[in-house]
Amino acid sequence: MSYIAASLDAEDPLARLRDHFQLPQGVIYLDGNSLGALPRSVSAAVKDLVERQWGEDLISSWNTHDWIRLPTSVGERIAPLIGAGPGQVLCADSISVNLFKLLATGLDLNGPRRVILTVEDDFPTDTYIAQGLAGLLGEAHCEIRRVPASELTSALNEDVAVLMLTEVNYRSGERHDMQELTEAAHAVGALVLWDLAHSAGVVPLELDALDVDMAVGCGYKYFNGGPGAPAFLYVNKRHQAKARQPLSGWLGHRAPFTFDPDYVAAEGVQQYQAGTPAIISMVALNAALNVFEQVTMEQIRTKSIALTEFFMQGLMSRGLLQTLVCLTPSEAARRGSQVSVSHAQSWGLSQALIEARVIVDFRAPDILRFGFSPLYNSFTDAERALDTLASILADKRYLQDRFVDRPTVT
Amino acid sequence: MSYIAASLDAEDPLARLRDHFQLPQGVIYLDGNSLGALPRSVSAAVKDLVERQWGEDLISSWNTHDWIRLPTSVGERIAPLIGAGPGQVLCADSISVNLFKLLATGLDLNGPRRVILTVEDDFPTDTYIAQGLAGLLGEAHCEIRRVPASELTSALNEDVAVLMLTEVNYRSGERHDMQELTEAAHAVGALVLWDLAHSAGVVPLELDALDVDMAVGCGYKYFNGGPGAPAFLYVNKRHQAKARQPLSGWLGHRAPFTFDPDYVAAEGVQQYQAGTPAIISMVALNAALNVFEQVTMEQIRTKSIALTEFFMQGLMSRGLLQTLVCLTPSEAARRGSQVSVSHAQSWGLSQALIEARVIVDFRAPDILRFGFSPLYNSFTDAERALDTLASILADKRYLQDRFVDRPTVT
Numbered sequence: 001m002s003y004i005a006a007s008l009d010a011e012d013p014l015a016r017l018r019d020h021f022q023l024p025q026g027v028i029y030l031d032g033n034s035l036g037a038l039p040r041s042v043s044a045a046v047k048d049l050v051e052r053q054w055g056e057d058l059i060s061s062w063n064t065h066d067w068i069r070l071p072t073s074v075g076e077r078i079a080p081l082i083g084a085g086p087g088q089v090l091c092a093d094s095i096s097v098n099l100f101k102l103l104a105t106g107l108d109l110n111g112p113r114r115v116i117l118t119v120e121d122d123f124p125t126d127t128y129i130a131q132g133l134a135g136l137l138g139e140a141h142c143e144i145r146r147v148p149a150s151e152l153t154s155a156l157n158e159d160v161a162v163l164m165l166t167e168v169n170y171r172s173g174e175r176h177d178m179q180e181l182t183e184a185a186h187a188v189g190a191l192v193l194w195d196l197a198h199s200a201g202v203v204p205l206e207l208d209a210l211d212v213d214m215a216v217g218c219g220y221k222y223f224n225g226g227p228g229a230p231a232f233l234y235v236n237k238r239h240q241a242k243a244r245q246p247l248s249g250w251l252g253h254r255a256p257f258t259f260d261p262d263y264v265a266a267e268g269v270q271q272y273q274a275g276t277p278a279i280i281s282m283v284a285l286n287a288a289l290n291v292f293e294q295v296t297m298e299q300i301r302t303k304s305i306a307l308t309e310f311f312m313q314g315l316m317s318r319g320l321l322q323t324l325v326c327l328t329p330s331e332a333a334r335r336g337s338q339v340s341v342s343h344a345q346s347w348g349l350s351q352a353l354i355e356a357r358v359i360v361d362f363r364a365p366d367i368l369r370f371g372f373s374p375l376y377n378s379f380t381d382a383e384r385a386l387d388t389l390a391s392i393l394a395d396k397r398y399l400q401d402r403f404v405d406r407p408t409v410t
Numbered sequence: 411m412s413y414i415a416a417s418l419d420a421e422d423p424l425a426r427l428r429d430h431f432q433l434p435q436g437v438i439y440l441d442g443n444s445l446g447a448l449p450r451s452v453s454a455a456v457k458d459l460v461e462r463q464w465g466e467d468l469i470s471s472w473n474t475h476d477w478i479r480l481p482t483s484v485g486e487r488i489a490p491l492i493g494a495g496p497g498q499v500l501c502a503d504s505i506s507v508n509l510f511k512l513l514a515t516g517l518d519l520n521g522p523r524r525v526i527l528t529v530e531d532d533f534p535t536d537t538y539i540a541q542g543l544a545g546l547l548g549e550a551h552c553e554i555r556r557v558p559a560s561e562l563t564s565a566l567n568e569d570v571a572v573l574m575l576t577e578v579n580y581r582s583g584e585r586h587d588m589q590e591l592t593e594a595a596h597a598v599g600a601l602v603l604w605d606l607a608h609s610a611g612v613v614p615l616e617l618d619a620l621d622v623d624m625a626v627g628c629g630y631k632y633f634n635g636g637p638g639a640p641a642f643l644y645v646n647k648r649h650q651a652k653a654r655q656p657l658s659g660w661l662g663h664r665a666p667f668t669f670d671p672d673y674v675a676a677e678g679v680q681q682y683q684a685g686t687p688a689i690i691s692m693v694a695l696n697a698a699l700n701v702f703e704q705v706t707m708e709q710i711r712t713k714s715i716a717l718t719e720f721f722m723q724g725l726m727s728r729g730l731l732q733t734l735v736c737l738t739p740s741e742a743a744r745r746g747s748q749v750s751v752s753h754a755q756s757w758g759l760s761q762a763l764i765e766a767r768v769i770v771d772f773r774a775p776d777i778l779r780f781g782f783s784p785l786y787n788s789f790t791d792a793e794r795a796l797d798t799l800a801s802i803l804a805d806k807r808y809l810q811d812r813f814v815d816r817p818t819v820t
Contacts, residue, residue, distance in 0.1 A: 022465045031469045038465035046460055046690065047453070054636055055432045055448035058769060059441045067637055094685025096659030097507055104546060120671065125660035125685065128673035132658030136514060136546070146671075220686070226464055227477055227689035248542030249506030250535035258774050261530065261556075263538035275504025275535065276630070278691035279637035280456065359468060364668050 008310070008379040014303050020291045021224075021376040028358045028381045028388075033170075033198060033338050033371030036224030036288070045287035049280060070282050071230075071251075071273055077289045078232050081297060082196065082217065083206035088240075090269045091219070091232045091282060095197060098216045098233040099129040099164075101245040101272055105235070106162035106191045106214060107133075107142060108244055113161035114142050117190070119149045123170045126195055130164065149176070153184050160190040167205075168198035168336030171367050173308075173328040175203070175336055182210050197221060200232075202304055202337040202374065204297040207234055214239075222337070222373060225285030230278060235269050249274035291375060303374035304337040307382055311339050311370060314386040323393055327367065338371040347406045348398035349389075355403075358388045418720070418789040424713050430701045431634075431786040438768045438791045438798075443580075443608060443748050443781030446634030446698070455697035459690060480692050481640075481661075481683055487699045488642050491707060492606065492627065493616035498650075500679045501629070501642045501692060505607060508626045508643040509539040509574075511655040511682055515645070516572035516601045516624060517543075517552060518654055523571035524552050527600070529559045533580045536605055540574065559586070563594050570600040577615075578608035578746030581777050583718075583738040585613070585746055592620050607631060610642075612714055612747040612784065614707040617644055624649075632747070632783060635695030640688060645679050659684035701785060713784035714747040717792055721749050721780060724796040733803055737777065748781040757816045758808035759799075765813075768798045 009015055022038045023029060029037055053061040062068045074091035082089070092098065103116060116130045127146065134142040147155045156163065163185040168175050178194065185192045191213040199205060201222030207215055213236050219229030235243055244265060250256045251273040254264045265271035312330060315321050324341040343349055343366060350362035361369050370385060392398055419425055432448045433439060439447055463471045472478045484501035492499070502508065513526060526540045537556065544552040557565045566573065573595040578585050588604065595602045601623040609615060611632030617625055623646050629639030645653055654675060660666045661683040664674045675681035722740060725731050734751040753759055753776060760772035771779050780795060802808055 022461070024466045024468070027468075029468060035464075035469045035472075037468065038460065043457070043460055043465075046456060050448065050453055050456055050636070050694070051432070054445075055453075056434045058434070058437075058439060058447065059445045059771065060764070060769075061637070062445075093503070093507065094659065094687075096661075096685030097503065097657060100657055100684075123660075124663070124666075124669050124671070124673075127671065128658045128660055128663060129684075131673045132656040135654070135658075136656040226460070227471070228686045228692070229690075230688060231685070244545070246542040246546040247507060247510055248538045248545075249504065250533075250538055251506075253534070253538060256534075259534050261534070261537065263534075263541045274510075274539075275506030275641070276638045277504075278640060278688040280694055281688035281691045282638070284460070284690055354470070359470070361469065 002383065005379040005383040008306070012303060012379070014295060014299060014374055015378065017291060017295065018376045018378065023376060026357055028384050030370045030372065030377065030381065030385055031359045031361050032224070032373030032377070033221050033369065034361050035227060036221055036373060037376055039224050039288045039291055041287040041290045042226065042284050046280060046284050049283040067279050070279065070286065071277050072270065074282060074286050074289070075232055075269070077286070078200070081292055082200055082215070082234065083204070083208055084234055085208050087268050088237055089232055089234050090272050091230050091285065092273050092277060093231060095195065095216050095218055095231040096125045096129050097247065098231050099126055099195070100133060101247050102193050102214045102216060102233060102235070103130055103133050103162060103164065104246045105243045106193055109239060109242060110161040110191050113159060115145055115159045116142065116162050116164055117145045117147070117155055117160045118164045119152060120146045121149070121169060121171065123166050123195065123197065126164060126166060152181065156184050156188050156190060158188050160185070160188060162191050162193050164193045164195070166195040166197060168203065170198055171327070171340060171363055173336045173338040173340050175334050179210050182212055186211070198336050198338070202300060204301050212236060219285045223285065224288040226281060226288065228281065229285040230282050233272055235272065240268050245272055247274040251276060295375070300374045304372060305332045307372040307374060307377060307379065308335060308337060308339050310379055311372070311382045311386065314383065315341070318386060318390050320390060320393060337374070338369050340367050340369050342366045343368060345398050348403035349392060351403040352392045352398040353388060356388045356392065358385045412793065415789040415793040418716070422713065422789070424705060424709060424784055425788065427701060427705065428786045428788065433786060436767055438794050440780045440782065440787065440791065440795055441769045441771050442634070442783030442787070443631050443779065444771050445637060446631055446783060447786055449634050449698045449701055451697040451700045452636065452694050456690060456694050459693040477689050480689065480696065481687050482680065484692060484696050484699070485642055485679070487696070488610070491702055492610055492625070492644065493614070493618055494644055495618050497678050498647055499642055499644050500682050501640050501695065502683055502687060503641060505605065505626050505628055505641040506535045506539050507657065508641050509536055509605070510543060511657050512603050512624045512626065512643060512645070513540055513543050513572060513574065514656050515653045516603055519649060519652060520571040520601050523569060525555055525569045526552065526572050526574055527555045527557070527565055527570045528574045529562060530556045531579060531581065533576050533605065533607065536574060536576060562591065566594050566598050566600060568598050570595070570598060572601050572603050574603045574605070576605040576607060578613065580608055581737070581750060581773050583746045583748040583750050585744050589620050592622055596621070608746050608748070612710060614711050622646060629695045633695065634698040636691060636698070638691065639695040640692050643682055645682065650678050655682055657684040661686060705785070710784045714782060715742045717782040717784060717787060717789065718745060718747060718749050720789055721782070721792045721796065724793065725751070728796060728800050730800060730803060747784070748779050750777050750779050752776045753778060755808050758813035759802060761813040762802045762808040763798060766798045766802065768795045
C-alpha cells in the first residue's frame with residue numbers, strides 16, 4: 001500500500017507544486033477546505049506591501065502600486081479559474097456581505113417575485129443573510145423557502161426570484177448539479193446565485209457557459225489567500241446594466257474622487273465595491289493566486305478525484321466503514337474535494353487525529369471532514385491519514401478523557 | 411523661526427514616539443488623515459501572523475492565537491480611546507458596511523420614524539450608504555434629509571429617526587459640537603450615529619459620557635492600521651438588547667459553530683460581525699494600536715492643537731492667506747487635526763508639494779489638506795511644509811505643465 005501511494009505521488013504531475021507551500025514538518029494537513037496552507041509567495045508579497053509600499057510610498061501607493069484597482073485585478077485573476085470572462089468578477093468584503101448585495105440585486109431584478117429558494121442544509125451564513133434581508137424588507141417583499149435537496153426541482157416555480165445554493169455541501173461534500181439546476185431555474189424565470197465556497201480553486205466551473213446569473217466564493221479555502229481573505233463575487237454581464245445593490249459605498253460610485261453629493265453606481269461589476277478594501281489581506285490573496293498560473297483547473301480536478309477516490313477506497317479496504325458512515329458520494333462527479341464521515345464520537349476522533357498531527361476538522365453534530373487540496377496534498381498524505389485513523393479506531397483512544405470536552409468554538 | 415520649531419520639538423513630550431514609526435527619509439508626511447504612517451510594530455506582527463500562526467499553526471490558530479476573538483479584542487483596545495466602556499466596540503468590515511448595519515438598526519429601534527438627517531457636505535460614503543438603504547426600503551420606510559450645517563438644530567424634529575454626522579468634516583476639518591447635537595437629537599427623540607473617521611485616534615471622545623447611541627470609525631487614518639484596515643463600530647449598551655442588524659452573517663450568530671439552521675443574534679455588540687474577518691489586516695491594526703498605550707488622548711489633542719495652531723499662524727505670518735483661503739476654524743475647539751485651504755490651482759499646488767516631498771492631499775474641487783498626526787509629526791515638519799508652500803506660491807511652479815493633468819483617481 002505504501003508502495004502504491006509512493007508510486008502515485010511519483011507519477012503526479014502536480015507533485016512539484018507542493019514546494020510552493022510552507023507546510024509544517026510532520027503534519028498531514030487535510031483542512032485546506034477550512035483554511036488553505038500558506039503559499040511561499042505570500043510572505044514576500046506581504047512584506048513588500050507593508051514595508052515598501054505602505055512604509056515608503058505611503059498614500060501614493062493607491063496609484064503607483066495600483067491598490068485602487070486591486071479588487072478588479074484580483075477579480076480578473078480569479079475569473080478564468082471559475083469560467084468567467086472579463087468584467088464580471090470582483091474581489092471584495094466577505095461571502096456574507098457579498099451574498100447580501102447579490103440577493104438584493106436578484107430580488108430587484110426579478111421583482112415582483114419575492115421568494116428566495118434554498119435547501120435545508122445549505123451553509124448557515126447563506127440562509128442567515130437571506131433571513132437578515134427578509135427581516136429588513138418584510139414578508140411582503142421577501143420570503144425564504146427551504147426544501148430538502150431532493151425536492152428542489154419540484155419547488156422551482158414561478159414564485160421564485162432567486163435560487164441560492166452552495167455547489168458543494170460543506171458537511172457531506174456532495175455537489176449539486178449546477179447545469180441542471182441553473183437550467184431548471186431559468187426555465188421558470190428564476191435567477192441563480194451559486195455559493196462557490198467549496199468549489200472555487202478545486203472544481204472546474206463554467207459560470208459563463210452555464211449562463212449563471214450571480215455567484216460568490218471564498219478566498220481562504222482552496223485559493224489559499226490566508227485567514228479571512230477577501231471573498232469574490234460574480235455578476236453576469238447581461239445583468240450589469242440593470243443590476244443595483246444596496247451597500248452603495250463610495251468605491252462603488254462611478255467617480256469616487258469627485259465626491260459627488262449623490263450616489264451614481266459605477267458601470268459593470270465595480271459598483272459591487274462598498275468601502276475601502278483590506279489591502280494587506282487582498283495582496284496576500286493576490287500572491288496566493290500565482291500558483292494557479294502553473295496548472296489547469298482540469299489537472300487540479302483530476303488529482304482531486306484521484307485523492308478522494310484513494311481515500312474512500314482506503315476506508316473500505318481497511319474495514320473502517322464498519323464503524324464510520326461515509327457521507328460523501330462515491331460517484332466522482334457528484335463530490336467536491338473532501339471526504340466526510342460520521343461517527344458518534346467524531347469530536348473525540350478529530351482531536352485524536354489532530355494530536356497525531358493529522359489535521360482534519362469536525363462539524364457539529366457528528367461529522368469528520370478530510371479535505372484534499374491537490375496543490376499540496378499527496379497520496380502519501382492520504383495514506384498516512386488512513387493509517388492514523390485506523391489506529392485510533394482500533395485502540396479507541398478517542399474515548400480518553402482528554403478528548404471529551406468540546407469547546408464552544410472549534 | 412526654525413529656532414522656534416526646534417525648541418517646540420525639544421519640549422514635546424510626544425517627540426520620542428516618532429521613533430515608533432517607519433517614515434521615509436526626507437519626506438514630510440502630512441497625509442495621516444488619509445493613510446496613517448507605518449508603525450514599526452506592524453511588520454513583525456504581520457510576519458509572525460503569516461509565517462508562524464498561519465504557516466505553522468494553520469487552522470488551529472483560530473483558537474490557539476485567538477483569531478476568533480480579534481474583532482472583539484481589537485474593539486476593546488479601541489474602546490478607551492473613544493470614551494467607551496467594555497462590550498460596545500467591535501472591529502469589523504469597512505465604515506460603509508458598518509454604516510449600513512447601524513442605520514438599519516437606528517430605523518428599526520426608532521420606528522415608525524423614517525427620516526435620516528444629515529448635512530449636505532458630509533463625507534459622501536455616509537450619504538451614499540443611506541441612499542442605498544433608502545432605495546432598498548422604499549420611501550415609505552426611509553427618507554434622507556440633508557441640510558446645511560447651520561440649519562441642523564432647526565431640522566431636528568420628531569420625524570427624525572437617526573441623526574448621522576461625521577464629527578470632523580473631511581474637507582474643512584471643522585468639528586460639529588458632538589455634545590450639543592447629541593443632546594438636541596435626544597431632546598426630540600432621535601438617535602445619533604457619529605462617524606469618527608477623522609476623530610478617532612486624534613480627538614478625545616466621550617461616547618459613553620455623551621450617551622451617544624451609535625458610532626463608526628476608521629482603522630487606517632489616525633490609528634495607523636494600514637491601507638484598508640478594518641473599521642470599528644460602537645453600539646451603546648442600553649440599545650443592545652433590542653438592536654438588530656440585517657447583515658446577519660454566521661459570525662454574528664449566538665453560536666456560529668453549532669451551525670443552527672436559523673439565525674439567532676449573538677448577545678451584545680458581537681451580533682455586528684457578519685462574515686469571516688480579514689485577519690491579516692486586523693492583526694496589522696492591532697499592532698498599530700500598541701503605541702497608544704504610551705500616551706493619553708489628551709496629550710495627543712494638546713499636540714494636535716499646537717501643530718495646527720503653529721501651521722495656521724505660519725500661513726498668516728508668511729502672508730500666504732493673501733493667496734489661499736483657510737477653511738479650517740481658527741478656534742481650536744472647533745477643528746480636528748487638519749488644516750485645509752482652498753485655491754483655484756489646488757491640484758497643481760498639491761502636486762508641486764508632493765514633488766518637493768511634502769505629502770499632502772487634494773480634495774475636489776479646490777481643497778488642499780494638511781493633516782497632522784501628533785504621534786509622528788513634528789513642529790519642524792509643519793515649518794518645512796510652510797517653507798515649501800511659500801516657495802511654490804512665490805515661484806508659481808504649480809502652474810507648470812507637469813502639474814496640470816489631474817488623473818481621475820487621486
